[in-house]
Amino acid sequence: MPWRAPLLVLALLMGPAAAQQRLIPLSELRSGLSYAGADVRALQADEFGNPAQLWLMRGEQRWSEAVGAAGKSCQSCHGTAGDSMRGVAARYPALERSSGQLMNLEDRVRQCRTQRQQGPELAFESDDLLALSLYVTQASAGMALQVDISGAALAHWQQGERLFMQRRGQLNLACTHCHDQNHGKRFYTDPLSQGQPNGYPLFRMEWQKVGSLERRLRSCLVGVRAQVPPWGALEMRQLALYLGWRGQGLAIEAPAVRK
Numbered sequence: 001m002p003w004r005a006p007l008l009v010l011a012l013l014m015g016p017a018a019a020q021q022r023l024i025p026l027s028e029l030r031s032g033l034s035y036a037g038a039d040v041r042a043l044q045a046d047e048f049g050n051p052a053q054l055w056l057m058r059g060e061q062r063w064s065e066a067v068g069a070a071g072k073s074c075q076s077c078h079g080t081a082g083d084s085m086r087g088v089a090a091r092y093p094a095l096e097r098s099s100g101q102l103m104n105l106e107d108r109v110r111q112c113r114t115q116r117q118q119g120p121e122l123a124f125e126s127d128d129l130l131a132l133s134l135y136v137t138q139a140s141a142g143m144a145l146q147v148d149i150s151g152a153a154l155a156h157w158q159q160g161e162r163l164f165m166q167r168r169g170q171l172n173l174a175c176t177h178c179h180d181q182n183h184g185k186r187f188y189t190d191p192l193s194q195g196q197p198n199g200y201p202l203f204r205m206e207w208q209k210v211g212s213l214e215r216r217l218r219s220c221l222v223g224v225r226a227q228v229p230p231w232g233a234l235e236m237r238q239l240a241l242y243l244g245w246r247g248q249g250l251a252i253e254a255p256a257v258r259k
Contacts, residue, residue: 022246023180024194029250032193032258035184040205044257052134052203052255055127055210059135062128068119074132077116085139090146090252093241095153102156102237106133106201106212124231130210134201138254145198145252147244160242163235169226175239190259196247197240199256206259213240 033041044050063074063081078084092105103111106124109132113119122129149157164175178187179195186192200213207215214236221228229235 023176024183024246026249029196029247030183030194031198031250031253032196033199033253033256035191035193036257036259040257040259044253044255050203050255050257052210052257055131055134055201055203056138056255058127059131059133062132063135068113068117070116070118072117074112074117081135082139085136087140087143089137089140089254090143091148093156093237093244094148095151095156100152102153102234102241104212104214104237104240105136106130106214107232107237109133109136125212125215127209130201130212133212134210134255137201137252140252141254142251144249145244145247147241147248149241149245153241156238156241157245159235160238160240163239164242164246168221169224171224173224175220194247195243196250197243198247198250199253199258202253202256202258204258210255213243 033044036044047053060081066073066076074081089105092108093102095101096103096108101107106129109129110122114121122132147153167174175195178192183192183194197213200216201210203210204216214231217236217239218228
């Protein structure tokens with residue numbers, strides 16, 4: 001099927017988490033797009049009608065726009081995003097070498113804005129942050145998710161796995177109950193997906209805008225009536241790291257659309 005990417009089985013077998021049990025076999029990984037209706041799939045494929053194009057255009061503008069006391073744009077340091085950012089989104093979340101902090105792509109964009117450009121901090125889930133993140137992600141469209149969980153990242157991956165398997169909220173449900181054990185079954189009118197992260201940030205019809213993976217995870221916590229951590233919480237990045245490993249081999253979709 002067109003939404004499935006070739007799986008990097010050999011690379012996965014060489015990873016430190018290769019011995020971990022996968023409840024969904026690598027050969028059965030499916031993008032959330034495969035659970036969407038024909039109208040959503042057509043909208044994502046429409047180069048002109050895809051509503052996320054508005055954020056992409058904004059991201060392109062912000063990429064070349066000089067901001068802050070440093071008077072630099074993203075392009076000043078990185079050049080053309082399509083070249084310099086190729087493969088970057090496929091590797092996040094990732095550990096920052098200097099601080100050892102686990103960061104998602106939005107964190108990295110925010111850090112560059114304040115530290116490199118010396119500009120005002122981009123708020124979580126702001127249109128400018130999402131636009132820049134999507135613009136960077138588009139440079140990796142079609143590439144396979146390939147997060148690194150070796151070394152110090154392994155402890156974060158293990159915590160992410162624990163969070164994925166942990167029952168939460170008043171409904172006493174874990175991520176695994178929906179997305180490992182019951183994917184493909186209908187929840188009211190919509191089929192449950194595998195919960196793969198390969199399209200984010202993406203345009204969701206229910207939001208009527210582009211949103212991040214962190215926003216989607218927070219929505220799930222609200223859905224099971226669980227306590228929602230503050231924006232930027234480490235556990236959201238640990239869970240995203242586990243999801244990146246869990247979906248490793250799926251192609252990045254950008255710009256993606258979901259219901």
